[in-house]
Amino acid sequence: MLRIGSEEEMRSAFRPIDQDEVQLPSDMLFPLLVRDTLTWIEPSGHRAYIVYADPSKNSARGIVFKRNHATADSPPAMCDWCHSVRGKGNVGLLTASVSRSRRIGLSLCRDLNCIEKLKETPGVHDLRESVQTDEKKRRILDRISHFARRNLF
Numbered sequence: 416m417l418r419i420g421s422e423e424e425m426r427s428a429f430r431p432i433d434q435d436e437v438q439l440p441s442d443m444l445f446p447l448l449v450r451d452t453l454t455w456i457e458p459s460g461h462r463a464y465i466v467y468a469d470p471s472k473n474s475a476r477g478i479v480f481k482r483n484h485a486t487a488d489s490p491p492a493m494c495d496w497c498h499s500v501r502g503k504g505n506v507g508l509l510t511a512s513v514s515r516s517r518r519i520g521l522s523l524c525r526d527l528n529c530i531e532k533l534k535e536t537p538g539v540h541d542l543r544e545s546v547q548t549d550e551k552k553r554r555i556l557d558r559i560s561h562f563a564r565r566n567l568f
């Protein structure tokens with residue numbers, strides 16, 4: 416669990432290259448607690464944001480993704496982070512800036528809500544199932560931070 420005390424602290428979780436593009440939701444209140452990930456989409460729908468706790472640093476990291484246009488008849492695709500296969504344009508190509516001239520693309524849940532969706536999954540009535548959910552969550556967080564460490568931060 417991470418505490419983000421102010422808007423400045425939130426903005427500084429993003430890389431300088433992303434900072435100009437960060438649009439915080441108008442109803443975002445500080446201080447705010449980030450449990451696993453915090454995600455939002457800007458009103459235009461062009462950009463999606465994720466803030467997560469970097470396990471190696473115990474600090475917040477933020478990534479700005481541009482969303483490619485997707486339509487309801489896009490073929491089903493698999494999310495690189497949570498491995499869900501979803502149709503109707505719910506998984507699509509998202510890209511992040513590596514440098515001013517280079518972007519990197521991933522196939523992701525377009526709302527970046529991989530972890531929220533995990534919590535919605537039914538069948539967490541017994542201990543074994545909930546351990547599996549925690550394990551899945553850990554793997555998703557590992558994939559996010561691994562991607563970011565390797566390519567962005």
Ligand SMILES: [Zn+2]
Pocket residue numbers: 494495496497498499523524528529
């Ligand atoms: Zn996903």
